[in-house]
Amino acid sequence: MARVRVAVNGFGTIGKRVADAVAKQSDMELVGVTKTRPSFEARRAAEKGYRLYVAGANGAAEFEKAGLPVAGTVSDLLSQVDVVVDAAPEKVGRENRKLYDAAGVRAIFQGGEKSDVAEASFNALGNYAACLGKKSLRVVSCNTTGLARAASVVVPSWGVDHWEATLVRRASDPAETKRGPINGILPTFLLPSHHGPDVRTVFPDLSIATTAVVVPTTLMHVHVNHVRLERPPAHALDVVAAFRSAPRFHLFAPWEHVDGTPQVMEYARDRGIGFNDMMENVLWEEGVRLDGRDLYFFQAIHQESIVVPENVDAIRAMFHLAKDARESIAKTDQALGLAPH
Amino acid sequence: MARVRVAVNGFGTIGKRVADAVAKQSDMELVGVTKTRPSFEARRAAEKGYRLYVAGANGAAEFEKAGLPVAGTVSDLLSQVDVVVDAAPEKVGRENRKLYDAAGVRAIFQGGEKSDVAEASFNALGNYAACLGKKSLRVVSCNTTGLARAASVVVPSWGVDHWEATLVRRASDPAETKRGPINGILPTFLLPSHHGPDVRTVFPDLSIATTAVVVPTTLMHVHVNHVRLERPPAHALDVVAAFRSAPRFHLFAPWEHVDGTPQVMEYARDRGIGFNDMMENVLWEEGVRLDGRDLYFFQAIHQESIVVPENVDAIRAMFHLAKDARESIAKTDQALGLAPH
Amino acid sequence: MARVRVAVNGFGTIGKRVADAVAKQSDMELVGVTKTRPSFEARRAAEKGYRLYVAGANGAAEFEKAGLPVAGTVSDLLSQVDVVVDAAPEKVGRENRKLYDAAGVRAIFQGGEKSDVAEASFNALGNYAACLGKKSLRVVSCNTTGLARAASVVVPSWGVDHWEATLVRRASDPAETKRGPINGILPTFLLPSHHGPDVRTVFPDLSIATTAVVVPTTLMHVHVNHVRLERPPAHALDVVAAFRSAPRFHLFAPWEHVDGTPQVMEYARDRGIGFNDMMENVLWEEGVRLDGRDLYFFQAIHQESIVVPENVDAIRAMFHLAKDARESIAKTDQALGLAPH
């Protein structure tokens, strides 16, 4: 079967990772990526052999001055692909959709867009089957992806009476140098926060309420979860075992001495997947506790990369490239160097 | 009636504030404070006219070299007072208790000590009456004080079925230059955290479960509260009104444009109480939401100062200096420049 | 003699401090301050009895809704004063100048404006006499003020062959929650930086070259100075003594245990001047070293407040309210609670 031809529109934090991930899949072809201006990231794209297409008004002149070859415009790119992964800045995806519709290409949007940007919201473990063959999909945001994955383990295993989560959010990505705060905590006054309803775009029946604060870190989000279970297992170790056996979860044992997100990211650097990414939900065995029906657990979410494998699986769901979620996830994870399951 | 004679043992973050607070009370006399070595804080104590007593092995020599007069040793100080406020570093209070017992003086300990260091744990709004006449009291920690105050409003007004709180904790005080982390989040793996049981030293029957993370800020803690009420009021505005009418709560209106703890501390600097302290629980009107029986609210807690008025009230409870909590709180707050109620 | 009538246009970080400082001077009258929208700072202005005038397009409605009385527009305010202190955001002062010219009032601008916004650039210790009677003055920026003050001690005492300074700049003010970076260092690529030429608006003949980096702190700038002297004193202690005897310098002795800017700000909180400000250049005795003709010293500069007394003195210079810099500085410093000299 011919490989699905993929464009990545926007080559920033998410786009560059999705491009790399697509390029590693045997059933996909990365046709090209877009960029609005030259930068070290554009240079890296060229060095990796990705064809660069120019987005925005500046045109190709700046790229040529920098010695970066340009293959055409966004329209040129769209005319050659089956699907475009939109990785534009938040809220721009909706605007871009017009281009995609005009070009008659399928599109995958990111979680910064509202859910009605696409036919369905997507999470591989959560609702792969419901997204088969869709013309447009929206991969839910990093925090929602983290929660949806966790729900995909907890809900079928023990049932959920009610889920509460406090999201302790990173204030900016590591390479963003303009955003703060430097020394403070900002509550998100929307109570409950928008993340709960967003999880329900994947798990429509889940009773979930979330709250959020922003804190001065760049590394990861941390979720503090408290879940009232319907049919609790006998022991917290059962919960640990269930997360350990699920794909896209990484658990640390106490003897690994990982006391927080700085150590998690250090592990990621040690492991050495591209960009030192941590695409799995990260849990700590010490940070899982079962108290009757009350399950508590922390999870750390790497905002830069957690949605990357989800974008790959979304393409598979869209084009029926795998027989089910499990097969797609296994393919994706193997190609990306994530732990096998 | 003679004023109660008070010593403050330890002149650090808490001690220097309690000393100032005691010095402002008409029914108390600050006899002296202790310090282990000269510092700018010792100099300020001298400039304020506080008598300095030397704690620790170094003796008076270093102080004299720095031009700071020394009035004697800790024992000298203890022999002249009715009560000592122990503001030593965490865990040292228990050791100090032997000195206090030997000197036959009453003692007030801080929340860093275990609850059995004293006859009872104290919070002015929470359990003043239960602490009357005690020989030793422990003022609960900053986070516990914040939660106990909030419970003292919520419990009698609407009843509490269950209280959940996630504590987003500051990693160090502003002047501590040795502690981190600089860029990360550290979960507290004890689940639920110790704060819930500590609140029950004041509200023994409260169903409460807390979780905690440490984040790289120095300014304040933020509590994310979710309370299942027994008899909810009609509207969130009723909750706002109840907090507004209680002492030691400060609420910000949306038009004040206070988006997080940096702005709260900026307000504190504008207000100009000593050390730019914020001794009240800080809430945001926007950050209070009622959804059926579910009450959500954020509160910010200034770890350096919130227990200061509590120490003053603890002395009053111990010596029957006020007829009830309300009178003691009113006296304390007026002397400290907190808002009247 | 009638007091000089002063308006403060802009009630942010600098404006609110200058307003308080002006209100404390016996030879000045604070007629009113301007604000574009209600905020906790506007509320504090009202609580302090400052008349609020509305700047910007929004008008008085929002203020009235918030219960804050409005006395009129900026034009109303300008019609009642002799001089306006412009404390608008950077670059807005130049625009405002048209208003001031139209109203025929004298004006004092801040260092964020280019030097040609006013007849002369001002620093009290540096060039008070040269600014007497001017119709408009620009108080140089916080970093330039810090350097100019230091030069006013060093140049006349020992002569300067050449001055090098690296400015380690704070990335945002404590209450700014939108600016970063959170975890990184940003070089200022202009080499040498603009600060050297700015110092020469006060000391035209000084040979000075500066460089700058921005770091993730909110508290203070730190200057690393290396000065090649023409006629060095015998010992570093002579340098310490000279700085100690100059106004607007604060030196810490080693026994005060102040290891960096967090402890400096803690001292400021202990001292208790409004907003816990530190209006002096801060030096450490340990941080002054003389090696032949080479003088090294660190100084910390509180970006929020160091220019406040300078604004007051600029008014005095403009209206001949003091016979010389020394008299003006002494008056200002006494009113503000700075150390006498």
Next chain:
Amino acid sequence: MARVRVAVNGFGTIGKRVADAVAKQSDMELVGVTKTRPSFEARRAAEKGYRLYVAGANGAAEFEKAGLPVAGTVSDLLSQVDVVVDAAPEKVGRENRKLYDAAGVRAIFQGGEKSDVAEASFNALGNYAACLGKKSLRVVSCNTTGLARAASVVVPSWGVDHWEATLVRRASDPAETKRGPINGILPTFLLPSHHGPDVRTVFPDLSIATTAVVVPTTLMHVHVNHVRLERPPAHALDVVAAFRSAPRFHLFAPWEHVDGTPQVMEYARDRGIGFNDMMENVLWEEGVRLDGRDLYFFQAIHQESIVVPENVDAIRAMFHLAKDARESIAKTDQALGLAPH
């Protein structure tokens, strides 16, 4: 010729990187590494196939409990190697030296030790030839390595009359969660700082004076250099070209939009060398300026990795494995994936 057998004693920040680097060299064999307790890093060592030897008193029990195979003790390891790279925490190397001497193995120490721990201090570009055949070497610290490399370009090209550098130092490594400060700047009161004399262990005749501050970042140090040249080139572009053509320098062009250390580290993640390291001195073309004889330039130094290739070259110098510095550096850099020259 037989490969040199290498042990790495200490598998922390430096040790794990040196182990990886040694394992990649065709003329060296990594015999094993030591660790005091199990951790994720020990697990990664095992996963990479490195034999683990137990250092410290705890013995092998904890490792076995964690499922990590142990090959023996430090003594066992030392008996099998020609040279040990000591990567123990600062100041422990000197203690360890006794073990190495007793075992009769050559040793390479890190820059945290005093220079007399070894026969000579080493920097590959700076003094490779002077270190040939030594029994012990000390690779100078990260900051000193950065300065020595820069001097190795500047000194021979244009001569140095005098070198000034202000070192803006990171407060902790990214994975260290216990160190601060979180929001402040700490001057290093030793003036000039110890780095200048340390550079002279490599360039004995260089006139250099350094100063230092510590700032709340984990990513990189930044050096602000001002060099008075003896024979300046015609243009700053000549300086840029000289740095570009030297090994172990990485220069960013303006169009790459790298505004500070966060973006440098982002580039490092994009490039994808192990641990996302940046082993080169990083300069910005915009951050190089020549003004007559005065050369200014910024350089960023990745404290975690810059000394890694130097350790490899130190082994080569010790065992005469290359005919000169250039050959050793070229071999090392190719094996590590650094840019060719």
